Amino acid sequence: MLFQINNGGTGHNVVLVHGNSFDHTVWAAQMNDPALAHLRLIALDLPGHGASRRNSAGTAYSGEGLTTALTTFISDLPAPLLVGHSLGGHLCVRALARSPHVRGALIFGAPPLSSAADVPRAYLPNPDLAKAFQADLTEAEATVLATAFTWPDCPHLPGLVRAILSTDPRVRSDLGAEIASGRMADEQAIIRDSGRPVCVAHGAEDAFLSGNYFEALAPGLFWEDRTQTIIGAGHFPQLQQPHTFNALLSRFADR
Numbered sequence: 001m002l003f004q005i006n007n008g009g010t011g012h013n014v015v016l017v018h019g020n021s022f023d024h025t026v027w028a029a030q031m032n033d034p035a036l037a038h039l040r041l042i043a044l045d046l047p048g049h050g051a052s053r054r055n056s057a058g059t060a061y062s063g064e065g066l067t068t069a070l071t072t073f074i075s076d077l078p079a080p081l082l083v084g085h086s087l088g089g090h091l092c093v094r095a096l097a098r099s100p101h102v103r104g105a106l107i108f109g110a111p112p113l114s115s116a117a118d119v120p121r122a123y124l125p126n127p128d129l130a131k132a133f134q135a136d137l138t139e140a141e142a143t144v145l146a147t148a149f150t151w152p153d154c155p156h157l158p159g160l161v162r163a164i165l166s167t168d169p170r171v172r173s174d175l176g177a178e179i180a181s182g183r184m185a186d187e188q189a190i191i192r193d194s195g196r197p198v199c200v201a202h203g204a205e206d207a208f209l210s211g212n213y214f215e216a217l218a219p220g221l222f223w224e225d226r227t228q229t230i231i232g233a234g235h236f237p238q239l240q241q242p243h244t245f246n247a248l249l250s251r252f253a254d255r
Contacts, residue, residue: 133176
């Protein structure tokens, strides 16, 4: 079972999926927004994160395993919309291939990849990114990583550091090993073949991702044939520009 919270809404089911080494608390600005109260927002903690269980010593954390956890979680939810941040965005795309009852996905901080060859085009050189795949982190190292993901004077920094430090260290090392092996799903093919809308957002100031990569894919692949660029936001637009992000989420969910 995955830990979950919801906002008490009674409308469309919207499942919020966090990124690597974070947890449900990154969605606080969505869960507490009255403008989204017409939606039933459900924020979960992935395995090895937050209050959810950790994998046993012999079970690695993998994209396949985390996707299975997500699709199992949503299996009984009527027509859910998936919203995924960073790693969570990649898992939401994979879930489209397995869960035909999902009505669409909004992903951000998650460039759709076709193969490992896309990684150097999608990701910008940033030495701090290596810490996202380093098993053991000191508090100082976790602070460096959280700071790189956010913005100067970010008020959420202490909570993000706590989330990083509470994550099973094997999550980072296992996912790093999987990426290094080149094993990954063709996410662009999944989006094309799903027949369902995928809204792709991008923080214009994201220090880790290339905006040009998103723009090259947008026509014919993304909802509205464009990337939903969020000005004044980096890798965490749902925290840095919540009003803009929440308006986009509402518009996509209510379409």
